Amino acid sequence: MLDAGAIAVLLGSFFLMIFLGAHISYAMIGASIFAFIYMGMPPIMVISQLVDGIDGFTFLAIPFFIFAGDIMAKGGISDRLVQLADAAVGWMRGGLAMVNCCDSLLFGGVSGSATADCASLGPIVIPMMEKNGYDKDFATAITMSSSVEGMLIPPSHNMIIYSMAAGGLSVSALFMAGIVPGVLLAIAFMIYCYIISVKRNYPKGTPFSVKNLLKAIWSSIWGVGTILIVLVGVVSGFFTATESAAVAVIYSVLVSIFVYKEMKWKELFPMMMNSIKTLAPILLLIAASGPFGYCIAYLNIPQMVVEGLLAVTQSKILLLLLINIIILLLGMILGMASIIVIVTPILVPILNAIDVSLIQFGMILILNCGIGLITPPVGGVLFVGSGISGISIEKLTKAVFPLLVVMFIVLMMLTYIPGLSLWLPSALGLI
Numbered sequence: 001m002l003d004a005g006a007i008a009v010l011l012g013s014f015f016l017m018i019f020l021g022a023h024i025s026y027a028m029i030g031a032s033i034f035a036f037i038y039m040g041m042p043p044i045m046v047i048s049q050l051v052d053g054i055d056g057f058t059f060l061a062i063p064f065f066i067f068a069g070d071i072m073a074k075g076g077i078s079d080r081l082v083q084l085a086d087a088a089v090g091w092m093r094g095g096l097a098m099v100n101c102c103d104s105l106l107f108g109g110v111s112g113s114a115t116a117d118c119a120s121l122g123p124i125v126i127p128m129m130e131k132n133g134y135d136k137d138f139a140t141a142i143t144m145s146s147s148v149e150g151m152l153i154p155p156s157h158n159m160i161i162y163s164m165a166a167g168g169l170s171v172s173a174l175f176m177a178g179i180v181p182g183v184l185l186a187i188a189f190m191i192y193c194y195i196i197s198v199k200r201n202y203p204k205g206t207p208f209s210v211k212n213l214l215k216a217i218w219s220s221i222w223g224v225g226t227i228l229i230v231l232v233g234v235v236s237g238f239f240t241a242t243e244s245a246a247v248a249v250i251y252s253v254l255v256s257i258f259v260y261k262e263m264k265w266k267e268l269f270p271m272m273m274n275s276i277k278t279l280a281p282i283l284l285l286i287a288a289s290g291p292f293g294y295c296i297a298y299l300n301i302p303q304m305v306v307e308g309l310l311a312v313t314q315s316k317i318l319l320l321l322l323i324n325i326i327i328l329l330l331g332m333i334l335g336m337a338s339i340i341v342i343v344t345p346i347l348v349p350i351l352n353a354i355d356v357s358l359i360q361f362g363m364i365l366i367l368n369c370g371i372g373l374i375t376p377p378v379g380g381v382l383f384v385g386s387g388i389s390g391i392s393i394e395k396l397t398k399a400v401f402p403l404l405v406v407m408f409i410v411l412m413m414l415t416y417i418p419g420l421s422l423w424l425p426s427a428l429g430l431i
Helices: 003-020 023-039 044-053 057-074 075-087 096-111 114-131 136-146 159-163 171-177 179-200 211-234 241-259 265-298 301-312 316-331 336-353 360-373 381-389 391-418 420-426
Strands: none
Touching: 003 023, 023 044, 023 265, 044 057, 044 265, 057 075, 057 159, 057 211, 057 241, 057 265, 075 096, 075 114, 075 211, 096 114, 096 136, 096 179, 096 211, 114 136, 114 336, 114 381, 136 179, 136 360, 136 381, 136 391, 159 265, 159 336, 159 360, 171 179, 171 211, 171 241, 171 360, 171 420, 179 360, 179 420, 211 241, 265 336, 301 316, 301 336, 316 336, 316 360, 316 391, 336 360, 360 391, 360 420, 381 391, 391 420
16 A cells, blocks of 8 residues: 555654664664554554564574684684685785685685674784785775675575565575675685785785695685585585574584684683674564564555656666665665665565566675675774774775775676576576
8 A cells, every 4th residue: 555654654763763873673663663553553563573574494594604603713714714815825916915805705605794704804814914015904905895705605694684585585596696706706806906916016925835735725624614514505405504504503613622622612602692692683683674574565665666766767777777876875874684674675576577586686785785884984894994903994995995896896797797696506406
């Protein structure tokens, strides 16, 4: 139904609460309550919608993946991934910067979080790069930017959130769809690093050695095995995404304690509590999207958006560009999970109307939101990078701008070349 008054109450109260500083989850719940009351519907329905918002078996994968990432970050994996990347690409001009890109590709595949990637690897690689003659702002900028790779490389809890927000897409297909875009982004960053390193005369690393490479592979193979367990298990159908996440936790505990021996049993509980702190706002947001999404659907807001965008232009190329610009702007003021749960249900009808695969759009959305993580004023990874390096937000924003251009180029490639996202899941028979 179309009720201009209810729409005004819903969106007006939502943005007012955001402006007043309320957390977005509380703003969504509050706006839903006001809208329900205005429409004469019992407010108790908000509670049932909150429960329905997180009443899904697939959502159990999110806490498991977050916990596995925390364990692997503190169980000796980070150092070994740095050694592996250094042995593989560290010998080139600007090798340490490329090592940074490869680290994020590998570690991000374990943690699935750009913030965790930057917070875990930043204290290791930024001082290492600065000691070897790299400018500190460049070292921090490439650390922040490359951390976005991990959100595309499976396992990614953001893909699970998107899967549910889009109506229950195949998590296996989304996982596989992210591999080529993630690797493509890493390659783009490495090309940029090489160009800048030549221009600024950044140093080469240690000469290439097959022996060192094989040693690094052997040392890190246990950690990389977590990714293989998830990929092989999910794609083969042996595990569901949730089951693979639980197995990843058990595997990471055994590797960290018995193989690498850099973690003790008593450290598990504090890590679990830290994971819960990370998880709580995510699940609250997903729950809050239940009643808010119900109001959006009930009031036919998605249909209004479709009609409005199609009134502007019916060109698929221009519509996709316009959608990207809208998400980029939202990424500057909202968090990633917030954008996924709010924007996805609204945009699905128009994506269907212009025949864009929801699997492909998932990669576009995640990279787009990743760009938002390193842009002011609320970019979470930008603040993490500033905290680690001690460099001001203003200076980091200037340093990261060329890397934002690189990311935008890759974003446009994912937008207009569907095969980059769809080839692998299609080849594996997942779509």
